[in-house]
Amino acid sequence: MTTILDVKSALLEALGEDRVRDGDSERDLHASDLSFHAPHRPDLVVYPGSTEQVSIVLALANELRVPVTPFGVGTSLEGHVIPVHGGISLDLSRLDRILDVSPENLTATVQAGVTRLTLERAVGQHGLFFPVDPGADATLGGMAATNAAGTTTVRYGKTRANVLALEAVLADGRVIRTGSRAAKTSAGYDLTGLLVGSEGTLAVITEVTVRLHAIPEQAVALRISFPDIESACRTAAGVVAAGSGVTRVEFLDAWIVSAVNAYSETSFPEEPCLFIEASGSEELVLADLALVQAIATAEGATEIITERDPDARARLWKARHEAANATAAKFPGTKERATDVCVPLTELAGAARFARAEIERLGLNAGIVGHAGDGNLHIAVQVDTSEIGLSEELVHNVVDDALARGGTCTGEHGIGLGKIGALEQEHGDLIPLMLAIKASFDPNGILNPGKVLPATTSTR
Structure with missing residues (x-):
């Protein structure tokens, strides 16, 4: 043995x-x-x-x-x-080399261990940026493995939409390359798209070729407060439905705003709010801002603040990205139980209202943030050991609600360990196909066993 x-x-x-x-x-x-x-x-x-x-x-x-x-x-x-x-x-x-930056092709090729901010600094010298921003300084390999998303997804899409090619190692040690540096392909099955988001269960990604974009000429942020969750979410949905090209549409409920104020020393009105950013040419930005403000005013916005100064915008997005740290600081000694769901935009207000009502019913310390422009809601619950069961009930009920609205059990965080049952609930008829794919790539089940699929078991 x-x-x-x-x-x-x-x-x-x-x-x-x-x-x-x-x-x-x-x-x-x-x-x-x-x-x-x-x-x-x-x-x-x-x-x-x-x-x-x-x-x-x-x-x-x-x-x-x-x-x-x-x-x-x-x-x-x-x-x-x-x-x-x-x-x-x-x-x-230690696979941390940037192998190629091609400004003319708007691509970069990096090893899996290169972090997002390292790539950002390298391509910024060419007036370019990589658009996927999950907040954390994650590695590009990890972002590909989990199909990471973030605040800019409403404009640029998730990681999958921004990966052109991969190098990966199969379970038996074979090295494969998928995709190419061309802007598009119709050559065979989309194995690049399959491996992006496979959470390390099908292969180990070692190299990624990604799309880059030109840094916009101008960017302006808005912070908009609302009297209730529904009006904020309806505004977010309305902005997207109206054809706006905004870069970010982020939702924070009043609980989260209160935590952010305490942690980041800001003084935002402690009401549900949207952080929105428009970027591009001056003409395009002005048109998008006017559209957003008109929709927000019609929904009863209580305050609309425009941030044009780069430092002010940076502080705004820093506060948004620190929301998780803010909630943890509000309840020291607890652990964050984060979860997410995603729903059609027309269902966003109802889903957010339901989640808030469930939080109150269960007596949990929790807030809601979301990439509202694409219907993605995140719930951050601070729990101690006695509240794990209640947090499980909250997650189960919020997933049930999202699926009933035509949504999904996770728009961003993935399945991992925590949502294997939810995946079965959402796609039970597809589980046999997923298991067959897993068996084809990893017949001995050595790659990240215990994750994503219910039948993945230990190899030992």
Whole structure:
């Protein structure tokens, strides 16, 4: 029988001592992510320095039936990187080279461990930017694996829409390349699109070619307060339906605004609000701002503040991105249970109202934020150990409501550990097809076992 010492010995021989670690501190670092899910240590942490080394690790793990869980920087929110069956945590942070920036083609190719802000700095020198902004400084490989989204999705789409090609390593160690640097393709099945969002269960992504965009000529932000949740959400839906090209449409309920004020030392009215940004040419921005203000006024907005100064805009978006830290600071000693759903825009107001009512009914400390421009609501619940059951009830009820409205159990966070049952509820008839795809890519079930699919089991 193969032991973990056998695995460690084989990896040390293949990769060298600086690549394979089993110390307590490193195993603890790779035992959890930002989610509330219980941590679980890997047996080994491996730091490959190249695609070839990833291939060696996977070929060996597949032969010895050892689970492998890819790890970026640990910012996932549904337990994606928790090695629930032990084995190897494959830390890709040393694959950190920007391989190519092509301003003429509006593309960049990077290794999986390059972080979003590192890429931003590199392409910014060419007047370009990568448009997907999940808030955290996640790795590009992790963003591809989870199909990350964020505040700019309403304009630019999620990660999948911005990935042209991938290099990935299959469970048996084979290296594949999907897609190309061309702007579009109709060549065969869309394996790039399949691997983006597969959460490390089908292959390990080692290289990504992404779309870039020109930095807009001008950007202006609006902060708009409303008397109630419904009017804020109707405004968000109306702005998109009217054909506005705004870059961001973010919703914060009054509970979140209160937490943000305390944490970020802001003084926003503690009412439901929208943070909206318009960008592009001066003419386009003026037209979008006029449209947004007209719709917000018709919905009874209580305050409309325009932020043109870059520093003021930066402070506004910093406050939005710090919402999770703000809620945690409001209730020290608790843990955040984050969840998200996504609904058609016409259902956004009803979904937000239902979520707020359920929070109040269950007596939980929770707030709602959302990428309202695409119908994505996030609920941040601060819980102690006695409230886990109530938070589970909240998540279950909010998912039920979203599905009844024609929505989905997650628009952004993914399935991971926390929403396997919700995936079955939403797509039960498709689970056999998903299992068949999993078996085709990973017949021995070594890649991130225990995630996404109900039948994924330990290989050991």
